[in-house]
Amino acid sequence: MASRRVFLSQSLGIAVLGGTMPSFFSQAAAADPLPALGVSIDPRNVLVVVQMGGGNDGLNMVVPYSDDAYHRVRPAIAIDDKSALKIDERIALNPVMGGLNELFKEGNLAIVQGVGYPNPNRSHFEATQIWETASPERPVSTGWLGRYLDRIVPASTADSAQANLFTAVTLGDTVPAAMIAQHVDVPAIGALSTFQYNSGKDTASRLTAGRLYDGARAGQSPYLEMIETTARTALRGGDILKAKIASYKKTVTYPTDAFSQQLALAAQIIGSDVGTRVIFVSIGSFDTHAGQRNQQDRLLGYLSGGLLAFQKDLAAHGNADRTLVLTFSEFGRRVSQNASNGTDHGTAMPMFALGAKVKGGVYGEHPSLTDLDHGDLKYNTDFRSVYATVLEKWLARDPSQIISGGFGQLAFV
């Protein structure tokens, strides 16, 4: 540890004087926070958050197959007992989720049942904001992961040339509300090919662009320095990411769907030593108002197949022990099927936590299918308890600094 610190402080000096060192090297020293709690937690731990956009039907993902009420209210769309992948006498996984079933049997998948919050919102937009900001009562500007980032990245370095651009990464075209921070820039990487200055064959253009943004000049606008600094970070960041990832050797063949390919990139980023702590990945479109089985089964197949390949890839590179995956969706769906063999917007649902260090099993009770609130499941675990658990036990942060209100912790980490 001592020698690593010496190396980092030396490279910091080079970066400041010469401006040639890749910025993330120099920043690693500053951004490597001492864990606030629990000194045994690996400071290199990575959290991968998977958004299942559109409102995922939890009842056909973690299936209460032994409950007559389930089959009664879903005559056309219920998962049949025979094909369900049984976990215990009461619940089973959707039959397309062989990969996650395998991980469950290995003890690496935790299922948290009946997750929700008071006065649930059924608007996609608003419910997503609620889950991503962890603030059901009041809209706030920062996300729960953003507030975590603000805690671990000193404000003084966040926008400087020493900033680590890749402390948190969104895989997609835009930064979700969950990752909005006050002073940390979270890059949105749709693909490696777009996260760089694209001037085609005209390499002189790329070089010139770098020169035009190099060396902030005092301008009339205070915005000018910010723009120039950010642009330099972006131009260098794209080059660095491309170079770093080029040396990563994939050992696993991922499924070809877009979500699995994003996970392949996530594994590359985790394995490329760019100092990443949080990655956000999305899979849509779970808004299954009609013809639910085809659509949801296809998506759950992608989820399961992608996550299995991801776990294998991480393990092959020695990164499985420091990576935890957490899934969420803005809401579950109604208990009864509708007239279009789909389901409408509902409330509580299960969440998955996945990883080599996760204590696999089922946490919490499956909500009753008969004791309902206006036809919807009653939640029994607040989603902020799940977040608080991950923040404290995986990312070594005091959750009360990040999520308002005190929430009990779960035992899956």
Next chain:
Amino acid sequence: MSKLDTSTDPQVGFRPPGTLDIATALERYNGPFGRRQAAHLARRTGFGPTPAEVDGLAAHGVEGAVDSLLHPSEPEIDFTSYPDSAKLFDPKVRNVTAVMWWLDRMLRTKRPLVEKMTLFWHGHFATSINKVPANYMVGQIDLFRSQALGNFRTLLLSVSKDPAMLIWLDNRYNFAAHPNENFAREIMELFALGLGNYTEDDIKAGARAFTGWTLDKDGHFIFREALHDPGMKTFLGRTGPWNGDDIINIIVAQPIHQRYLCRNLLEYFVYSDPEPALVDALAQVYALSGYDIAKTVGSIIRSNVFYSTRAYRALPKSPIEFTLGLLRYMDVKQVPADMPGWLFRMGQYPLAPPSVKGWDGGPTWISTSTLLARFNLVNRVVKAAPPRPAAAAPAMSPAPAPNLNFFAAMTPDVVVAQAGGLDPGKVLETIVAGALQDDVTSDVRQTLMDYLNSTGATLPVPFGPENYQEKVRGVLALVLNLPSNQLN
């Protein structure tokens, strides 16, 4: 430089250095009005001027230029046949149809200030297509456009009855038996007063006053008296059997409202974090005008502070300003079908603000991802070559069809013709003058000249007949990607 705290309200951006002369700040500007001042006016009140538009405004003088924006005499383009109503109700294309409809207006309108104020109201009354169906969103934008420079009290009342707003903030479910406070809260916090200028009791009273303001089965506003709470309410210190109209009258009469709205207008048109004294001075103009938006905006864009060096290129371009300015300078005749996607990556998908607060703007426009998107959009647009060098521009259609094979009519040949020949120095001067009103330093000019004269593997000879096409496109991209083009 660290970004500012974006969690507080009101939003704070970077105030320019220097001091304000409050005594003369809002007096009429009568200094020089050349191409730089005309372009400044056009950038702030529109979507990026073409070089010809800059020359036109400069020729008017400041009074004539401002009048032509506030009271446009030129007939507007006939946009009425678009958007296609079938597409507006088709779940697969309705959102992008509505967005393209509006971007087309921004690109081609003869009334840029009206459209720019429409965009201001969209951000101010931030409503999202993620909750509200596209046809209602189009209706709301039409409402903003029709009252863009009208009277704020009238506008606030219209917005309170607007179907999109009734859906967005749930007032359609605000009934006497179960008041829904969402709209009453936001009308004060976001639309008119600002956080901290009212109490929770005011919200409860306001919500009761708006009970029964709902939608009929056809999606039109209706006042249902049976669902309205006619009882006595105490709102902002005044007691009476208030309804929604009364609430709006009480709100706009608050001095804090006048300052709140004027602060937002100054941030939009002049610079971030305007001095309280400047806000107070404009608030007086606004109050005396009887909440007249045209008079208030007119006062801003005629003023000394507006044309001061402190205000010049003192705001970061929003993604919409950046994108439309690029398309207009490059003379792209229709909005390319991939522009909504680019705007999404830059952080400003029209009709989809990120929350009820709208876009935070200012420093939040600038991030590594959004700047890379800006760079690569420029790189894409300057390379959008016509199928053949001599091809004519496509005929204008009132309903642009999605077309990824767009091209920029500002071709290298056009640039070279404007420059008067294949001279790299003249080519550079033409571009820098047309795109940036010469707002570049001599260092930057030298770097750009070095690029034009450089040789490399792909372009082995210096600037000349063999490679001017590539070189002109390359230097166009570099100029449009300069830091000063990120500033409005």
